[in-house]
Amino acid sequence: MTEQPSETDPQTAIDSVAGNRDDRVYEYSAGDEQEGIPFVGAGPGNPRLLTVAGRELLADADLVVHAGSLVNSELLDEYCADAETVSSIGKDLEELIPLMRDVYEAGDTVVRLHSGDPAIYGAALEQMDALEHEGVPTYIVPGVTSAFAASATMRTQLTLNEVANHVAFTRPQGKTLDEDEDHISEFVGMGDVTTCIYLGTHAVSETMDRLLEDGHDPETPVAAIYHASWPDEDVIEGTIATIGEKLEDAGYRASAMVVIGDAVGGEDYERSFLYGDWANRGSSDETQEADD
Template identity: 80%
Template sequence: MTGSIDADTDTDTPDRTPEYSPGDDRRGIPFVGAGPGDPRLLTVAGRELLEDADLVVHAGSLVNSELLEAYCDHAELVNSVGKDLEELIPLMADAYEDGRNVVRLHSGDPAIYGAALEQMDALEHVDVPSYFVPGVTSAFAASATLRTQLTLNEVANHVAFTRPQGKTLSEDEDHISEFVGMGDVTTCIYLGTHAVRETMDRLLEDGHDPETPVAVVYHASWPDEDVIVGSIGDIADRVEEAGYRASALVVIGDAVTGAGYERSYLYGDWANRGSSGRSAENTSEPEASDD
């Protein structure tokens, strides 16, 4: 290997000036987003890189085994769970320097709670280039499952990706109550299935409406996907009854119901489904978005 990791690695600030666009063919180790679970939700770029890979370092059970079987059965597979940087970086760097095609496979999108950048910076420290290949994050899969948008005109103008307080996040860094209090924010909580009751109790203590809609989507897009819909006041009981403690995306806000929105300016006289919900009279849907 061309170098080693030392205690000062995390104080370096590599040059992040963009030289390429996402999707470009590049040299180095790609950090690929595996998507939310369904192998068909892997991007074309990600699939091509996996099909050419000699070594795939993947995020264990967070990546659907069906995806590994479909695209990685020819490659050496290494589960990264339980391995620290001092083990992962030499493993990937040595393979890359030996001329092997190496892919680091993260669940969802590696830019969302993926701890990818510290690995990329450590690789940079030993002169091994790396880059991101975006993936579909679980919030988008949950939105598709719920058949709603995370942003809805006059209902939700903003989306917050967040996580609850715990070992990683202090009480002062937990802003879930603030996001919910804004009213027009769809709050997507990652890594918080185990803390649904504590989170909802804090929201109730802060005076939030117990009828505020909440959806918990377990294993979005996986074969065992499950959807629990309720409110701030009752969702904890429903999740505990289902027995889920991990691997679910929690969505809070009026956008969960897909109702109550105002017609956008894009479609002229297209019918407003609004508070009456999804009208059976509408047999076709517009293809564009408000963005």
């Protein structure tokens, strides 16, 4: 497989689509069969959490460019046995775009496999724009993001009546996020928000220290789910005051979903209206007629 240099700079491709709404937005829905290279969400880890659409696309693929160790090797073994697999780890856009373009233009079927869901910290759109700029159509196939796998593992909901009305997907300050762009403290301070922290396992202690400095309740529940849905999944429960030390003692520096808020414990919520008065709102008149 010979790789040719990209004809255009990826940043040029990204800039060229600004403000232009693609007509395919109005022609296709998520899950529809489309032409081009699909950007498939592999899910959080367990191969059974791959979508049906994703499984079908992998079964027909000649080349699967995947997110390295972020995708469970069991999934690759089970669904990509007949395809050439290439890890994207260590490759930049200038290498990835020509690789996928050339294979696709040669008539082979290409799948770009991202971990979780491509829409959440997936860096998918810049690849798609670069491919589109070179005449290769692309589209997204959703996947299960790790926050949902963590919620399932914890046997709770991210939203709970009278406990959490909102969910925030976020990440902590660091090399790619400035201090003034870190809003974790604001989300936690709202009280009825379940805050899901991606890409922050290495910085949990520092993040919790900042929350304490900002005056947040040290007893606020926190759970860190390492490798949610993988065979080596581990659940570490604590509070804002204790989770940092617990996670450090466990030795995890990556790949944990950190969830903050009262919904973590699934406690003290109120019965919803859905299966209460609202469920019976159309039956009272019918019951009265039957009694008459």
